[in-house]
Amino acid sequence: MNSAFTAIRQGGCKAEIRHVLAEATRDLHTAVDRRAALFDMRNPEGLSSFLSFMHAGLSAIETALDEFGMSSIFPEWPDRKRLHILEEEIAMGNQAGGRAVRFQSEAETWGALYVLEGSRLGGRMLARMLPEPSISPFLAGNIDCRFWSVFLGKLSDADDRLNDRNGMMLGAGKAFGAFLTP
Template identity: 50%
Template sequence: MADDEAMDGFLDLAGRRRSNMQPALAFPYQSKEGLDVRRHLAQSTSALHADVDRRTGAFDLQTHEGLQSFLSFMHCGCKAVEDGLTTASVEGYLPEWPQRKRSHLLESDVPSLAEKRPQKLEFSGEAEIWGALYVLEGSRLGGRVISKSFPSSERSAFLADSAACRFWPQFLMRLEDADKRLHDRVGMTDGAHKAFRAFIDFNPVA
């Protein structure tokens, strides 16, 4: 299916399409338009998603310089989104948030990144928080694909974490639960847009 091929979050973070990798939810909540929340967010963020794919696809991950540039690109967006979510008390909705954060792994890969101050990003309300989490968790899923495709990724703690984690199915269930409870897809879309834009607008290496 087209939506499954397009996936969610960041595709594969390097602008490459791939086959379906995520399990379908058994009985996803559907809006009046007939879309479950995952597909709704995929469609409503498709233009920003494509822009990020184009930018990440320009990095040659088979070279040391290309991998370093890619990790720097990811840090700029991830750090801003993670800090914004922490300020918005995301842990109240996702208790395992400390284990989900990854900007520190990027700083381990490229130590100079720890000195960079992220742009300030604010999320207003729970719906926006879930929309931003959708982008971050989709990027983790994409990182798994990269870790399998490029031998150089073995040198990256960020990509190694993506390869090892299996949060996506559980996250989709939590996202569906939030959708049924909040009925605020406008807010979710706004949060996802803010997260995608952080990777585009805040990034000096893009």
């Protein structure tokens, strides 16, 4: 990640961390979106393949956040986790996920949460594209979800408290990478 992003300014003010993370991870986000677009979710095979793709990244990230102790940093974390819903839907149980991810700092975990919460927004759009959103409980659960604005406030607070945008960008990069590495 480019440390120049830590100094991004808008109108003489410090840029909001969500904009810094979006700019710093734009290429990775695009790569994940391109990979996800390969699946035709209008048919059962395509939806199943998409859910397996999501499982690889989500399982690596959620496991790493749990190992770091995310619940003590972000008390809402247990309610935000979605891996169990995904595993129930695709009946994977304890199947291994993608590559291992490790977060080295609290700032990295906030970067990873930015990616996960953003994927929930993407899931809302995808669910609306399905012929019948209820065919995927994992995606349907995102339709009425309103976590994003609350999360952005907490992300901004963490940014002010930690003053480690490079760490946040690194964590976001690791999280996107979990979706791109088999």
